[in-house]
Amino acid sequence: MKNTSLKSWQGITCVIGLDWGDSGKGRLIDDLSSRADIVARYSGGSNTGHTVKNKYGKFAMHIMPSGIFNQKAQCLIGRGVACDLESLIEDEMAQLQKAAISWKNLIIDEQASLTMPWHKLRDGLREEFRLKKIGTTKRGVGPTYADRIERVGLRIKDLMSSDFKDKLFEEVKIQNKFFNLKLNPTQIYRRYLKFSKLLKPYVGQTIPIVKNAQNMGKNILFEGTQGSLLDVDFGTYPFVTSTNIGVIGIWRSFNLHPSEINHVIGISKAYSTRVGAGPQPTKLDGEKRQIIIEKGQEIGTTSGRTRDPGWLDLVIIRAAAEFNKLTALAITKLDVLTGFKKIKVCTSYKINDKTVEYLSGDAQFLAKCQPVYKEVDGWREDLSKIRQFKKLPKNAQNYIKIIEKLVDVPVKFISVGPNRGEVIYL
Ligand code: IMP
Numbered sequence: 001m002k003n004t005s006l007k008s009w010q011g012i013t014c015v016i017g018l019d020w021g022d023s024g025k026g027r028l029i030d031d032l033s034s035r036a037d038i039v040a041r042y043s044g045g046s047n048t049g050h051t052v053k054n055k056y057g058k059f060a061m062h063i064m065p066s067g068i069f070n071q072k073a074q075c076l077i078g079r080g081v082a083c084d085l086e087s088l089i090e091d092e093m094a095q096l097q098k099a100a101i102s103w104k105n106l107i108i109d110e111q112a113s114l115t116m117p118w119h120k121l122r123d124g125l126r127e128e129f130r131l132k133k134i135g136t137t138k139r140g141v142g143p144t145y146a147d148r149i150e151r152v153g154l155r156i157k158d159l160m161s162s163d164f165k166d167k168l169f170e171e172v173k174i175q176n177k178f179f180n181l182k183l184n185p186t187q188i189y190r191r192y193l194k195f196s197k198l199l200k201p202y203v204g205q206t207i208p209i210v211k212n213a214q215n216m217g218k219n220i221l222f223e224g225t226q227g228s229l230l231d232v233d234f235g236t237y238p239f240v241t242s243t244n245i246g247v248i249g250i251w252r253s254f255n256l257h258p259s260e261i262n263h264v265i266g267i268s269k270a271y272s273t274r275v276g277a278g279p280q281p282t283k284l285d286g287e288k289r290q291i292i293i294e295k296g297q298e299i300g301t302t303s304g305r306t307r308d309p310g311w312l313d314l315v316i317i318r319a320a321a322e323f324n325k326l327t328a329l330a331i332t333k334l335d336v337l338t339g340f341k342k343i344k345v346c347t348s349y350k351i352n353d354k355t356v357e358y359l360s361g362d363a364q365f366l367a368k369c370q371p372v373y374k375e376v377d378g379w380r381e382d383l384s385k386i387r388q389f390k391k392l393p394k395n396a397q398n399y400i401k402i403i404e405k406l407v408d409v410p411v412k413f414i415s416v417g418p419n420r421g422e423v424i425y426l
Helices: 025-035 085-098 115-128 143-148 156-160 164-179 185-201 208-217 247-254 284-297 315-322 361-366 393-408
Strands: 011-016 036-040 048-054 057-061 074-077 106-109 222-225 263-269 270-274 308-312 328-332 342-351 354-356 369-379 410-413 424-425
Touching: 011 025, 011 247, 025 048, 025 222, 025 328, 025 410, 036 208, 057 085, 057 410, 074 208, 085 185, 106 143, 106 185, 106 208, 115 143, 115 164, 156 164, 156 185, 156 354, 164 185, 208 222, 208 247, 263 270, 263 315, 263 410, 270 284, 284 308, 315 393, 369 393, 393 410
Parallel strands: 011 222, 011 263, 036 074, 036 222, 074 106, 263 328, 328 410
Antiparallel strands: 048 057, 270 308, 342 354, 342 369, 410 424
C-alpha cells in the first residue's frame, strides 16, 4: 500500500462503483467532500440511490450530489444526468428543507435531459411486454437517454425557455400517439412551470465551472452512480442501465479527459450484491444469503427490492479496475462478514474447465461462467471501533490483502460499521 491517504486527497478525484452498485458511494463521497471545492454528478438518474447518514440525519439522494452536505462546496449536476425533477424537487429538496440544509451552491447544467412523465410510463410498459425482464427501476432513465440520442428529448434549457409550453404540448401529442398514452399536457405544463420557477436560480453551464476550477488547482470530486457492471457498454448487456458509469461518463458530462483525473477510486462492498435481473456468478442462497441481507440491510434505496448477495467476485472487480484504470480501492461493509467461519472469494471463472476472463457487454457469456473460489478463515471480533488497518483481526487483514493482490490496486478505505467515522483510511 502506498503512503498517500485519501483523507488528504487533492486535485481531481472520482468515485466509481465496481460491480452492480449499491456499494456505499454516498457515504464515501460525503466523507471525501469535506476537502472538495466542487462535487459533481455526471451520470444516471433517479434510478440510483445514495444513502447519506451524517450529523444532519439520514438522507436518500437520487439526483442531488451527496456532496450537498458540505455547504462550502459547489455542487454540479452535469449534462449526462437524467434529471427527474419530481424526485429532485418534491422528494430530495423536501428532505433537505426539512433538515434546514441549503442547496444554494447547486448548479444544474442547462443541457441535461429531463426525465418526463412519459419516460416513466414507457419504462414500465416496455418492461411489461418484455419476455425477459431487465428489472428496471421504472424511473424512466432508459427512455430519457433513448430520446436524447434520438435528439428529441427535452432538456433543462427547454424548461427555462419562453416557448416551453409549445415544445411540451408538441411532445405530449407525439408521445400520446406513438405510445398510446393518455397524458394531459395542461396538467404536466402546470407542474413543470412550477418546477422551472423553483430551479431558475440553479441552472447554468457547468463545464466552464469545472474548467476554471481545474485551472485554479481546486479540488474536484466526481460522484459516480451504480456500478461498472451496469455500464451500458462494459456491463452485462442487456441487464444494464443506460449510461456510462465509468470514467467515460465524466468526459461525456464535463469534457474532462480520463487522463486528467488524479485519483480514480473504485468502490465495492466486501461481498457482492445485485438487484434486478441478470447473471451473478457468485450469488448465494440459504442461510448465508439471509445473514448478509439482514446484517447488510440489503434493501434497495430506490426500489425497496431485496438485493441478491454473493461472495466477492474478483474477476469482475479486476476487469472494472482495468476498465477504469483505478488508482485506489474502497472496500465497504467489511463488518457484515464478521462471524462467518469461512469466507469465499471468487478468483477466476471457468467454462467447461477452461479458465476465462470477464467478457464485457455479454450477459449470456457471464451466465455460463462458473466461479472458482479461494476459501479463507473468517473473524469474530467487532470491527466498528477499529481505525487502523494493523488493528484489524489478522484474518480480516488477510482478506483485504488478497483483494489488493488479485486486483493489483491498493485498498485506501475500509468501512467497518454503518455510522459516520466507522472507517479506516490507509
Ligand atoms: P434502470 O436503469 O432503472 O432501467 O435499471 C436497469 C438495471 O439496472 C436494473 O437491473 C436495475 O436494478 C439496475 N439499477 C439501476 N440503478 C441501480 C442502482 O442505483 N443500484 C443498483 N442497481 C441499479
